[in-house]
Amino acid sequence: MSGGGCSIVWFRRDLRVEDNPALAAAVRAGAVIAIFIWSPEEEGAYYPGRVSRWWLKQSLAHLDASLRNLGTSLVTKRSTDSVSSLIEVVKSTGATHLFFNQLYDPLSLVRDHRAKELLTAQGIVVRSFNADLLYEPWEINDTQGRPFTTFSDFWNRCLSMPYDPASPLLPPKRITSGDASRCPSEALVFEDESEKGSNALLARAWSPGWSSADKALTTFINGPLIEYSVNRKKADSATTSFLSPHLHFGEVSVRKVFHLVRIKQVLWANEGNIAGEESVNVFLKSIGLREYSRYMSFNHPYSLERPLLAHLKFFPWVVNEGYFKVWRQGRTGYPLVDAGMRELWATGWLHDRIRVVVSSFFVKVLQLPWRWGMKYFWDTLLDADLESDALGWQYISGTLPDGREFDRMDNPQIEGYKFDPNGEYVRRWLPELARLPTEWVHHPWDAPESVLQAAGVELGSNYPLPIVEIDAAKARLQVALSEMWQQEATSRAAVENGTEEGLGDSSESAPFAFPQDIQMEVELEQPSRNNPAITVRRYEDQMVPSITTSLQRDEEESSMDIRRSTSDGRPEVPTSINVGPELQREAPNQGGFLTIRNNNSLLQLNILELQNAEDSTAESSSSGRMERDGGIVPVWSPSASNYSDQFVGGQSGLGSSSSYLQRHPQSHQLINWT
């Protein structure tokens, strides 16, 4: 048969067959060719880290197997420009339709828009769907039709929407395969030789792919969920859902999670189980934060790079790569922080509480620029997710309207006794402190010499003294803050006098370039002469997360000790840190182009056009709710407003540049195909 008339399903972060609206629509339309395009260079600085790539590789294999069971297979392409590859695929297969599920990070918004524009121009029917969210970002607005700027208002609105999130779709029973014979798969390489050893261990703890995701969900709902609100305090527990990497790659639908969890909640409510009911609320809140991260990214695309509160751009961050390195290596001298960083480095996983601890320490005590920390998380976390991580770092950094106060500084010692009261977590990840009594385990610097000696701890030798004293850090933070306000006042005065037009956009487009070498520099950490065994242990290779049985872990530890002799076992963080994806904007009055620069593509969208489109939508939206029938959903609600001036984006006009999609609302059609 000829491939003519078939549909392409473009898989990205929706690696599942169940509740996949794009796949379902394609199956409905007839013959299907499923493709995945691996084009990591497009992500610029956010080239996926080693553990993310490992996950993706497994997940794709799993998806391919599932598609084969249903009657087709996954065509894979290696590319440096996904849209060009898409066009080639369409041409070589003679497809007439393209279906995909929407993404909300700035790069994807632009890329998907371009795909729609180019393919539509060639007569291809292009449809995209919401598979990633409970509600589309533009569905959730305040009473005046403007996007929310605080999480709790946003989430309350989501929970009180007049209509429920769409019900999950069943997987297709069978897929008629389109003819992909003239569109052969290309081999994708997700790991290099040096990464294989480290990756092999991941498989013991994690199992990527949609069916494992489903299993994890069921296990969680029938197990830890009911106690979720009680257990969330413990840093070292297996009480989290472990769904985040699955959710990142779309192996399980967030709507399915939502519905199943809500069913449990109703059940527990009827039984009068208050704790269970509350647990569901707490868990759903974390789903809501994921939701909100997309919402923020959509409404403020620059929030991945810049603080949302304008004055924070004047904060004098401490640009100290030495601090940065010490933090990454888990050698800050604060046991809870160090244990967390060692766990992250070794396993690619960190309990949410500990993420808060280490990132708060990073921003408040070390005063390093939060984007560095965010980048390191991106490189090392198994569930690295740009939107979620940006939201998290901005929250911690106090750069959100509803984030923590900027001058609040947490004390790792106090948090240590709160989240790890018996010191078990610290002892597991910091063997050099393993023999220290609980009384001192979170503040060894206060311990009597005799206690340290008995525990084999030599401060400054096999475990460091605190890199910065908390009191000193507090004082430094105050100084930095007054400097910030002074700068801010100066700048505002300059703007009011008209001496500084446009706020010097060019200089702030990349607030803090990433350090050239963001890798773990293990070679600088020679095994200590005093205690070689412990030092070697500290830098051994990737360990599995704590969810495995202790038996398994023992095996792994011994096997890793052997491997240690041949490779340095550091996480493989890409060495080439390119500039970008960097969103650069020239002032609208100078020609008005939103320029998105990337390694291999340069996209330009005319901002003047966007602004016109904005005006018209502002008018139409004032007339009431946005249309849902007719299949057209407006894609962006302008945040033209009184609050926007507190945002960097609003102040310099960047907020409105997020409307690049709005110019073509029809390009974001949502098919009403029930």
Added chain:
DNA sequence: GTATCTTTCAT
């Protein structure tokens, strides 16, 4: 019962 101290927990 209220008034005031203490603890908890932040998106």
Added chain:
DNA sequence: TGAAAGATA
């Protein structure tokens, strides 16, 4: 840090 919930007088 400070608002809300819990504990104690």
